[in-house]
Amino acid sequence: MWELNITEVRLTRRQVVAAGGAAALTAALAGLLPAVANASPKDAKKKLAELTGGAPLEEGRIAIDVPPYTQYGKQVRIAVSVDSPMSAGDRVKALHVLAERNTVPEVASYYFGALAGEARISTRIRVARTQILIVAAEMSDGTFHVGKARCKVARGGGGCG
Amino acid sequence: MENKAPEVKVPAVVTPGEDVLIRTKAWHPMETGWRETHDGQTVPRNRINKFVCRFNGADVFSADFHSGVSENPYLTFHARVPGAGVLEFEWRVDDGSILRASAHVGIAGA
Secondary structure, eight states: OOOOOOOOOOOOHHHHHHHHHHHHHHHHHHHHSOSSOOOOHHHHHHHHHHHHTTOOEEEOSEEEEOOSEESOTTSEEEEEEEOOOOOSSSOEEEEEEEETTSSSSEEEEEEEOTTBOSSEEEEEEOOOSSEEEEEEEEETTSOEEEEEEEEEEOTTOOOOO | OTTSOOEEEOOSEEOTTOEEEEEEEOOOOOBOSOOBOTTSOBOOOBOEEEEEEEETTEEEEEEEEOTTBOSSOEEEEEEEOOSSEEEEEEEEETTSOEEEEEEEEEETTO
16 A cells, blocks of 8 residues: 655754744844835835936826726726927926835836827826825926825735836 | 737827827736746746837837836827828837837828
């Protein structure tokens, strides 16, 4: 019949305590140095300053349509529109979307060329957890406008972005 | 899913100078490079990093995609088309391949 070949494992109390200690230490280290860390609002602020070159940010002119609460963070619809005539002299050059608490705060940047119509886009983004989304618009006269919207994500519904 | 061609919806007939809504969707997993499978393997990064739309060679709209863009990226924007021509769309993938789509646009009454 079957010949079982079981290696007997007998641990002394001392070994168990030592193993537990090592595991706890590993867990503590893993907690300190996670492989992929969620960004903090500070990182997003830094990124925003990098994108805008430290220019002052004006509020208004940006409308963000994002669900205030979602159960599924992997596909969150977002529509952004900037109040701009998009004429030759007054137009939006670029639009940057940042998510404060995603793994990497940058989500996407959109650039409007010479033949672009009104500055209105809609897309689907990943939202890792409940957080504030930032949209910055670069105008042709060099000024920056910023808009913010909060998106709440259900527990366990994050999008790993 | 990955072999599916990108989808583009553009009105066939437009009025010159009018804003037209352009809807695009590419079929791509947009792997961030951080996801792990159940057996502990990390799925390598594979993203679309750039989207470009041109009309008869002139720049209309472009976008940089980072990790926060969902898989099968859907994107809509507006264009002001000066005449009849071809709208060309490009999605550049990390591995150097390019997904392409194009659409003909005609002028109303012509």
